[in-house]
Amino acid sequence: MTAVQIIFLLVAAATLGAGLLVVTAHNLIHAALWLVVSLFGIAVLYVLLNAGFLAVAQVVIYIGAIAILVIFAIMLTRKVAADSGPQTNSNWGWGAALAAALFGALFWIFQGWPGINTALQPLSESQDTVVQLGQALLAPDEYLLVFEVASVLLLAALIGSIMIARVRKDS
Amino acid sequence: MDPINSIANWLEGLFTGWGLAPWLVNLILTGLGIVVLSTVALIVAIVCVWIERKVVARFQDRLGPNRLGPFGLVQPFADILKLLLKEDITPTGVDKIPYNISPIIALATVLILWGIIPLTPTVLGSDINVGVLFIVAMGAISTLGIIMAGWACNNKYALLGAFRMVAQMVSYEVPMVIALMIPVILASSMGIHQIVESQSVWYIFVVPLAALIFLISSQAELGRGPFDLAEAESEIVAGFHIEYSGMKFGMFYAGELLHAFTVGALFASLFLGGWSGPFVEQVPMLGVVYLFTKALFIYWVIMWIKYSLPRLRIDHMLSFNWKFLTPLALALLMVVALTHKLLSNTDPWVYVLSMLVANIAVGWIALSLARRRAIIERKKFEENRALARPAESAAAAPTS
Amino acid sequence: MIPLSWYLIFAAALFCTGLFGVLARKNSIAILMGIELMLNSVNVNLVAFWRYRTPETITGQVFAIIVFAVAAAEVAVGLALFISIYRRRNTVVADEINLLKW
C-alpha cells in the first residue's frame, strides 16, 4: 500500500461519494456543487495518470465553464428558493436496477479480460506529452480533421444556444 | 547556491540522518515550503493594505494612514486586529457549507498561484509544464468561490453581485487566455519558468499589445478599476461579500489585494522578464527583489487605473469585451503566430522589430476601427437627443 | 503502483452513478449533470488506457480533449434548451415536458 495508492483510494472515494450526492441531493445547487467536487477529483486522477494538461484543462473547462453554466441555469430556472421533496421520478427503481446491472456486467467483463492487469511502464523522460498532444492535434495525417470538426461543432453550439435562449421580440 | 536551497538541503540531510523514510522527508519539506511561501504571501498582502491606502490617499489628494507608527506603517496590523476581534455574524437562512468555504476558496486560489511563480532562477514552488493554463484554472475556481458566496448568503444584493462578477470573470477569461497564449507561442512552452528564462528581450517590448490585453482583462478578473460593478456601492451595497463580516470578510479583502499583487507578479514573469536582472546569476536572491519591484510597479499601475477611471456600465463592460477585446486578441494571436512562424529563424533583431511593428499595426488598426464606430454611435445618439429649448410661451409672455 | 483495474472499476462505478442520475432524476438539469458524470468516467477510461496500454502514442488524450469539446457544446445547447423551455412552460421537470404523449 504505497502513498500513491492511498491518495488514489481517497480521491476515488471522494469522487464517487460526490457523484452519488450529485444524483441524490435534494437541493439542486448542492448537487451542482458536489458535481464540482467530483469533477475536481477526476482532475486529480488525471494528475495521477501523468496527464497534467488534461487535469488543468478539466478544471478550466468543467469547473470554470460547465459547472458555472449549470449553476447559472439552475438559478435561472428555479421557481422557489429551495427545492423540497424527493428529486427522483416515479421509476427511479428501474434506473437503480439498470445501473447496478450495468455495473455488474462491466465488472464481469473486466474479470474476463486478460489485459486488466497491465503493468504500468514509466513514461520516458524525453516524452513531453503537451508537445506531443499539440502536434497530434494539428498534424494533417493525425487528428487535424477531428480538431477542425470539433471547433466547427463548438461554433455551431455557440450560435445555436444563443439563438435558442434568446428572448424573441414577438413573444 | 542561494540560502533557501541550502537550508532545504541541510534539513533534508538532517531528517534523513534521523532515519525518516525519504517520501516522508519529501512530504515534510514540501509542507514547510508551502507554509513559508504562503506566510510570505500573506505578509505581502498585509503590506499591500498599507500601500493601497497610501496610494489611494495620494490619488485623492489626502495623506492616508499616518498616525500609527512611521507613515502609518502599523495601521494594517491594527485593521487586522479589528477584523479578528469583530463578532463573526452568520446570518440566518445562509447555506452553511458554501458560506464558510467560499472565503477560503477566494484566498486559497490566490495563494496557490504563488506556487508556480519562479521567485529566483533557483527557487520556485513547482515547475509544472502547463503553468499558464494553471493560472486560468485558478481563476476559474475563484469564480466558483464567488458564486458560492453570492448564493449562500441568501441575499438578493449578494446574488446580483455574484452574477455580475461571474459574468465579468467568465467573459474576460477569454481574451486573457488568448493573450496568455502569445508568450506561450514565443517561448514555445507553457511553463512559467521556461517563459521567464526565454525572455532575452522582455516580451513587453516584443508583444506590447498582448501585455496590454492581459493587463486589461486581468483588471477585469480582479473586479477592480473601472470594472468594479460587482461591488458597486451605489447599486448593490457591497456585492457578493455583503453578508460577510470579521475575518471572513478579511479573507475576501486580503484575497483581493493579494490577487492584485499576484497579477502584478504574473505580469512581471510573463512580460517583464520575471526575476531577470543584473547580477542575478551571481546572487540568485536578487531575483526576488527584481520580481517584487516589477510586481509592485504593475500593482501601482493597476491602482492607478482603478482610482482614475469611472465605473463602467455592465452592458458597456460586456460589449467592450465581446465586441472589441476578444476579436482584437484573436487577430493579434493569429498575427503573432504567423510572424513567429515566418521569422523564427531569422536575425533576432529583425524578429523582435517586425514583431513589434506587427503589434503596433494591429493595435492601430483596431483603434481606428473603434474610433470610426464611436463616431457613428455618437451621431446616432446626438440625432435623437432632446435639447432643452426656452419655452415659447415664456419667451412670448409680455413683460409687465 | 496502481493497477489498471482500479481505474476501470472506478470509471464503471462513476458511469453507473451518472446513468442512475440520468434515469431517475426529475429535473432536466440534474439529468444533464448525470450525463456530465458519464462523460467524465469515459474520459478517465480513455486516459487510463492511454497511460497503461499505449503510452507512446497520445491518442487517448486526444480523444479526451475531443470529449471535452463535445461536452461543452452539449451543455451549452442543452441548458439553452432548458431555459427556453422554462420560459414557455415554466418547468424543467422532465416528466412534465410530455407534449409528445399519445
Place this chain on the structure above:
Amino acid sequence: MATETLIWLLLVPPLLAFFLIVLFTNRSNRLSHIVGVGAAFLSWLGSMVVFYRAVTTEHLGEHPFASSFNWLATGDTYLSIGLLIDPLTAVTLFFVAWTILMIFLYSVGYHNFGQPKGDHDRPGLPPHGATMIDAHGHSHTVPSIEPMYARFFAFIGLFAFGMYLLVLSDNLVTLFVGWEIMGLCSYLLIGFWYGKESARAAMVKAFLTTRIGDMFMLLGIAYLYSFTGTLSFRDILYNQEMLNLLASTPAVGGFLGLSAAGLIGILLFFGTVGKSAQFPLHVWLPDAMEGPTPVSAMIHAATMVSAGVYMVIRFFPLLSAGMEHGHLTTAMTVLSVVGAFTALFAATIALAQNDIKRVLAYSTISQLGYMIAALGIGAYVAAAFHLITHAFFKALLFLGSGSVIHGMEHGVLHTGEHVDPQDMYNMGGLRKKMPITFWTFLIGGFALSGFPLVTAGFWSKDEILADAWGHGHYIVFGVLALAALLTAFYTMRQITLTFLGEPRTKAAEHAQETPWTMTLPLSILAVFAVVAGWVGIPEHFPGIGGLIPNWFNEFVGGTLLEHPVAVDFNFIPLLTSLVVALGGLWAGWTVYSRVKTVETVDPLKPVLGGFHTVLKNKYYFDELYEKIFIRPAQWLSATFASLWMDRTVIDGILHGVAAFTLQVGSALLRYFDTPVVNGFGNQVGESAKKLGHLLRPIQTGRIQQYMILALVSVATFSALFYYLLVYTR
C-alpha cells in the same frame, strides 16, 4: 526564410489575387489591377530569390530544394504531393516569372486603363472607343477601357497560378492539376470577348482539341501510377532501377513492341501534342488569336505551350530510358518525326498568312516543333535552352504585335476608315510612328530568325542544329535547317510589311506609340531576347567561345542522372545556320520591300501558284477535320442515333410496351388489385390500428421511461447474442 517554405509561398499570391478580384474588388478597376499586378510582382520577387539560391547552390541536381507532404490517403499509403526546385525548374521558373510579370503589366495598358468608358461598349465585345469633346469643342474618338477589365485580371491571375503550380510541382498529380487549370483559363480567356461568334467557336475548339491530348495524358498517368505506385518525379525519373525496369518490361498488350516506358512516354507526349499544338492537334492555336493579345502571349509564349514542352523535357529520362549510344528509342523517334515535321509544316503555313498574330502563332508552332525534335534526337540541354530563349523573344513578338495592333486601332478610331488593324497589308512604315515597338520587334524578330552572334535565338537554334549534326541525324538536321530558313524569311516578311516602307493606309499614318505600361515590358523582354543567349555559348566556338563559360549546359545538364556531354564543335551546322538566317532575312527583305499598296498581290503567289492558296488555307486542315470528324459525328447523331435508333426502335418499343402494359394493367385492376390487394391493404390498416391501440400506453412521452425501455431491450439482446455467439461455440 527557408527556401522550402518560400517555394510554397510562390503559389499563393496569384490564387489569392484571383479570389480577391472575383469576390471583392471586381467593382473597382484600379484596385483589381493593383491586386493582380501586385500578386504577379510578389511571385516574381519570390521566384527571383529562389532562382538566385538555386544557381548559387552546388550540385543542385543531386540535392534539389524539395518539400512535400502526405496529401491523400490511398489505403495504408499516402499519395504525397509537393514542390521541387531542380535546375530545370529553376530556369523555367526564371522565364515564367519574368514573362508573367511583363504580361500583367502590359495588360494594364493594352486594356486602355485610364481611358473613358466606351459609348456603346458591351461586356463580351472588344471596346469600340469613346467620343470625347476636347476644350475646343472638337469631338475625338479615343480608345475606351475594356468593359470587363477586372475580370481579365482575375482570369490571368488564375492562369498564372496554374503555371506556377505546374512548374513547381514535384509530381504528376499537381502538374496535371495546373495543366488543367490552364486549360480552363485558356478556354475562358480565348473566349474573353464572348460576344464574337468566332471567339466562341475558337474557345470551344481549343478546349476540345487540347482535351483529346489530355485524355491520352491521363491514360499515361494512370498507367504510370499503376505500374510504379508513385507519381513523384524524384522517385521515377531519378532512380535508375525504376527506369531500367520501365524500359525492360514490355507494355500492356505489348503492341508495337513498345516498352512500358515507351508507351507511357508516348501517351504523355500526346498530352503535349495537344497542349503545345503539335501536328495533328495544331489547329486550335491559330484560332486562339481571337483572345486579347496578352492572352495570346500568355498562352503561346510564356505559359501554356511552353508547359507542354516543359513536361516532355521533364520526362526526357523516361522517354530516353533504355537508349543505347546512337540509336533512339521508339518514343524519341516519334518525338523527332512529329517535331521536325511540325516545324517545317507550320513554317510553310506562316509564309502565306497576312494576320500579324497568326503568323506569330504558326511560327510558335514551328518553334515548338523545333524543341520537340531536339528532344527527339536527345539534345536535352539544347531543347531546354531553346524553350527559354523562345519564351522570351516570342513573348516579346506577341506583345509587340499587340502594341502594333493597338497603335493601328488608335489610327482606325482616329481616321474612322474601316480596315482590319491586324492585317499586315494595311500597315507599313510604322517604324516612324512607333519607334520603341519597332526596335523591340526588330530585336525579337531577329532573335526568332536566329540573327548570328548577337541574338539569343541564334545560340539556341545553332545548338540544336549542332546536336542534330553531331549525332548524325542528317534528315532531322536538313528539315530543321529548311524550317529555319523559312522562319527567317517570313519573319523578315512580317517586319518589312509592318514597319518598313511607307504607310499603306490612313490608319497606319495615324498610328500612335503605345503607353509606357506596354513599351516598358517590350524593352525589358528585348534585353532578355538578346542576353538570354549568352549563357549558353559553346566553349569551342571560334573567337568568342569560352569568353563566357557555357554555364547553361553545366547547370541544366545537372538535372539528369548522367551529365550530357556537349557535342564538339563543327563548322557545317554553324555555316548552315548562318546561311539560313541571313539568307532568309535577305530574301524576305528583297521580296517584300516591293509591296507598296494594299492591293498588291503577295509576291509569293506567282512563284508558288496554287500551292500558295493551299498554304493560305493552312493545308485545308480545318476543312479536313470538319469532313473527317465533325460531319460524320453530326451525321451519326442526326441520322443513326436520333432518327433511326431513337424514333424507330426505342420509341417503337416504348409504344408497344405502353399499349401492352395498359391491357395488363386493366386486367390486373379488375381481377387482382381490387379484391386481393385492397382487401389485404385494408386488413393491414385495421390490424395496425388495433396494434397501435394495444401499444398506446407505452408511449408516455416521458423521455426517461423511453431510455429505460431502450436500455432494457439493449441489455436483453446483448445478453442473448453473447449467449449465442460465445457459449454455443
